[in-house]
Amino acid sequence: MLAIPRWKFWLITGTCVLGILFALPNVTSPGFLSMMPTWLQNKVNLGLELRGGSHLQLEVNLQAVARDYLNQLLDDVRTQLRKNQIGYIGLAVDQKAATPRLEMTLRNSSDANAVKKIINDIDKLLTVAIKESHVVAHIEESAFENRKKALIDQSIEVIRRRIDESGTKEPNIQRQGNDRIILQLPGVDDPAEVKRRIGKTAKMTFRLVDPNLQPVMADPQNPTRVPVASAGVEYLPEERGGQIIYVPVKKQVMVSGETLVDAQVTYDQNGSPAVSLKFNSVGGRKFADMSRENLKKQFAIVLDNQVISAPVFQSVISDGGGQISGRFTLEEASDLSLLLRAGALPAPLKVIEEKTVGPSLGADSIRSGQTAVILAFVLVATFMILCYATFGLFADIALVFNIIFLFAGLSLLQATLTLPGIAGIALTIGMAVDANVLIFERIKEELRGGVKPIHAIEAGYKRAMMTIIDSNLTTLFGAAVLFEFGSGPIRGFAVTLALGIVISLFTALSLSRLIIVTWLKGRKTTTLPI
Numbered sequence: 001m002l003a004i005p006r007w008k009f010w011l012i013t014g015t016c017v018l019g020i021l022f023a024l025p026n027v028t029s030p031g032f033l034s035m036m037p038t039w040l041q042n043k044v045n046l047g048l049e050l051r052g053g054s055h056l057q058l059e060v061n062l063q064a065v066a067r068d069y070l071n072q073l074l075d076d077v078r079t080q081l082r083k084n085q086i087g088y089i090g091l092a093v094d095q096k097a098a099t100p101r102l103e104m105t106l107r108n109s110s111d112a113n114a115v116k117k118i119i120n121d122i123d124k125l126l127t128v129a130i131k132e133s134h135v136v137a138h139i140e141e142s143a144f145e146n147r148k149k150a151l152i153d154q155s156i157e158v159i160r161r162r163i164d165e166s167g168t169k170e171p172n173i174q175r176q177g178n179d180r181i182i183l184q185l186p187g188v189d190d191p192a193e194v195k196r197r198i199g200k201t202a203k204m205t206f207r208l209v210d211p212n213l214q215p216v217m218a219d220p221q222n223p224t225r226v227p228v229a230s231a232g233v234e235y236l237p238e239e240r241g242g243q244i245i246y247v248p249v250k251k252q253v254m255v256s257g258e259t260l261v262d263a264q265v266t267y268d269q270n271g272s273p274a275v276s277l278k279f280n281s282v283g284g285r286k287f288a289d290m291s292r293e294n295l296k297k298q299f300a301i302v303l304d305n306q307v308i309s310a311p312v313f314q315s316v317i318s319d320g321g322g323q324i325s326g327r328f329t330l331e332e333a334s335d336l337s338l339l340l341r342a343g344a345l346p347a348p349l350k351v352i353e354e355k356t357v358g359p360s361l362g363a364d365s366i367r368s369g370q371t372a373v374i375l376a377f378v379l380v381a382t383f384m385i386l387c388y389a390t391f392g393l394f395a396d397i398a399l400v401f402n403i404i405f406l407f408a409g410l411s412l413l414q415a416t417l418t419l420p421g422i423a424g425i426a427l428t429i430g431m432a433v434d435a436n437v438l439i440f441e442r443i444k445e446e447l448r449g450g451v452k453p454i455h456a457i458e459a460g461y462k463r464a465m466m467t468i469i470d471s472n473l474t475t476l477f478g479a480a481v482l483f484e485f486g487s488g489p490i491r492g493f494a495v496t497l498a499l500g501i502v503i504s505l506f507t508a509l510s511l512s513r514l515i516i517v518t519w520l521k522g523r524k525t526t527t528l529p530i
Contacts, residue, residue: 204257259283284320428500435508
């Protein structure tokens with residue numbers, strides 16, 4: 001029969017009360033919101049086009065990654081050539097070539113096959129071409145393809161961690177094409193600080209300083225001119241008291257920053273800001289070995305190809321940690337620890353497009369969206385009352401709760417509302433009464449067949465249910481496809497649409513039925529206002 005069990009009555013009523021509570025933060029003042037419990041303070045986040053903010057398009061320098069990869073192989077190639085007593089000259093990575101490549105010239109062309117085997121044994125990703133005595137090795141494009149995808153994904157994750165740690169919420173970060181990343185920051189009008197933080201690769205290495213070469217003062221006339229070093233050594237800049245000193249650093253990486261697990265701001269023995277480091281078991285063991293084998297020797301802490309400190313090992317460091325100290329302000333130490341904690345960018349980033357959306361444009365978008373939603377609600381509500389009289393009013397009450405539940409759901413999910421999301425809300429309003437239309441039309445058919453009002457209502461809900469579920473499921477499948485294969489605002493539209501569909505099933509099949517049953521209770525009616 002049409003009666004609703006008491007447990008179901010309280011379940012539906014309780015759900016409505018919770019929906020109102022969770023949607024309330026979106027319409028309350030900040031002062032009132034701060035007095036509410038923490039679990040009730042979630043609000044719907046506004047997207048870039050609604051709130052204003054910054055839009056950045058970043059390009060990942062994949063060629064630099066390939067060059068670094070080849071540079072790491074140089075020492076292995078050099079070692080194997082000497083071991084096999086193969087003469088060569090000019091072993092280096094061509095830094096200016098469009099496609100990074102390792103080059104050298106053999107002293108004896110008869111060693112060509114042996115050299116090709118040596119390089120392929122070191123790394124099978126390399127393609128080796130030898131013409132007479134000239135050897136060229138480069139990374140095969142197809143073999144590097146998976147690596148490129150991993151680099152983009154890793155860059156996105158590192159950017160996300162850096163943005164989140166810097167206090168910027170709700171970033172929209174997505175991949176575009178083969179080598180670009182879109183970054184949208186709602187509420188950030190001046191992205192200079194964000195660009196500065198995400199632009200640093202924060203690639204740290206621990207390397208030894210060559211004791212056979214002396215540091216060189218930078219040329220005042222041309223401070224960017226790098227001195228020439230011997231094989232296996234490079235001069236890297238270090239700032240000392242406002243002066244640039246080029247330090248002779250061995251190219252071999254003793255400990256990589258990838259083994260770093262934590263970095264925090266601390267203070268050194270002089271009370272100056274410093275950064276404490278904590279390595280994982282592998283990094284800690286390597287760092288201990290490095291300090292044990294090089295006691296009283298100088299080593300360099302290199303960050304993004306710059307020496308930030310060049311201390312001397314005074315004792316063996318066996319606790320898996322270390323400290324960078326010297327010339328930091330508290331802000332510089334905080335920034336450095338944040339970058340190291342978030343992880344190193346696997347490749348340099350370049351900002352190729354930057355746009356700022358002003359709050360006034362966002363306010364215009366909100367007003368337009370509000371107008372569209374209100375107009376859709378008024379038209380749909382009026383249509384239901386004109387077509388179904390009192391029952392149409394009941395459907396409109398359920399429609400109000402549909403919107404309340406929708407904002408409650410978006411608040412709980414901490415979703416970001418965009419213009420396509422507002423379009424999804426407007427579409428949901430029309431679809432929310434679709435189930436009621438099917439039910440009410442079925443009730444009319446039953447009444448025309450001479451069925452009593454109460455039985456007609458029961459039959460209307462029962463016989464229309466499968467049609468309602470089928471029609472909503474097909475739309476739900478479409479929303480799932482949009483969410484899976486879409487990105488950014490498309491996903492926002494899909495989330496809003498899917499949430500609206502699920503909520504409309506509840507309001508149409510449960511809430512509107514409860515309202516009608518409550519209205520009918522105690523009435524002896526032979527006709528229905530429908």
